[in-house]
Amino acid sequence: MNNCPIGVFDSGVGGLSVFSKLVDLLPNEKYIYFGDTLNLPYGDKTKEQLIEISARIFDFFKTQNVKAVVMACNTTSAVTYDILKSKYNFKIYPIVQNVSKCIADKNYKKVGVFATNATINSHAYKKQIQLYNHNTEVFEIACPEWVNIVEQELQQNTKSKENIKQHLDEMLKNNVEKVILGCTHYPYLLNVLSEYADKELFINPAKAFAQHIKSDLENSELLSDKKEKETKFYVSANPKQFISAAKLFYDVNEAEEISL
Numbered sequence: 001m002n003n004c005p006i007g008v009f010d011s012g013v014g015g016l017s018v019f020s021k022l023v024d025l026l027p028n029e030k031y032i033y034f035g036d037t038l039n040l041p042y043g044d045k046t047k048e049q050l051i052e053i054s055a056r057i058f059d060f061f062k063t064q065n066v067k068a069v070v071m072a073c074n075t076t077s078a079v080t081y082d083i084l085k086s087k088y089n090f091k092i093y094p095i096v097q098n099v100s101k102c103i104a105d106k107n108y109k110k111v112g113v114f115a116t117n118a119t120i121n122s123h124a125y126k127k128q129i130q131l132y133n134h135n136t137e138v139f140e141i142a143c144p145e146w147v148n149i150v151e152q153e154l155q156q157n158t159k160s161k162e163n164i165k166q167h168l169d170e171m172l173k174n175n176v177e178k179v180i181l182g183c184t185h186y187p188y189l190l191n192v193l194s195e196y197a198d199k200e201l202f203i204n205p206a207k208a209f210a211q212h213i214k215s216d217l218e219n220s221e222l223l224s225d226k227k228e229k230e231t232k233f234y235v236s237a238n239p240k241q242f243i244s245a246a247k248l249f250y251d252v253n254e255a256e257e258i259s260l
């Protein structure tokens, strides 16, 4: 089991912001990354659609004999994890649930969350953080345009910047101490966000998430005992655009297009 691969998925390049941290911390693992570019943006899908999509991805990873699946996607973690978690016999790591305790432990008075429509409508971050800390007030704002801005590499486009600034201005009215980038695509916007606010304002949960996964695999004695360093990238559409948009977080040399 130890030398089986770890599956990582997201709707597109967003999950690479997590994957890159995972590879830093666990360089000797074998990985399979799936970017569901045919179905993005996940944030505008219904709960039923997201359950069906997630189940299909978990089934694919099952055929690949994975030892664990990393949900490097806030939207599916928020909406589908609770429903699917007991249906598979490998470990499943959902980003929202795995990082919320860490954020709650910081004891912030006011924290903001930028995320997709589906994540915000689920109130998953608010519920999970307040489960551990009732004193943290959580302000949630949906930024549905941001995933496409990242996937199409439109970060420097004037309209994109206006949109980003508008959401940020709205958030700053709440006097938050920190803003969680609650969609794995959003760290690709950090350069633009930090033109309008201190970079330190933003929390990219990827590192804390990767650390959690590392220690849990360690505690479960599931770390690889080989030095394989092998990653296979799959996408459900547009491999060239995926490789191009990925480069801010990871140099993907090859991505195979598959349909699940």
Ligand code: DGL
Binding pocket: 010, 011, 012, 014, 015, 040, 041, 042, 043, 044, 072, 073, 074, 075, 076, 116, 119, 147, 182, 183, 184, 185
């Ligand atoms: N990057 C994903 C997330 O963290 C999905 C974004 C989307 O496709 O809407 O929520």
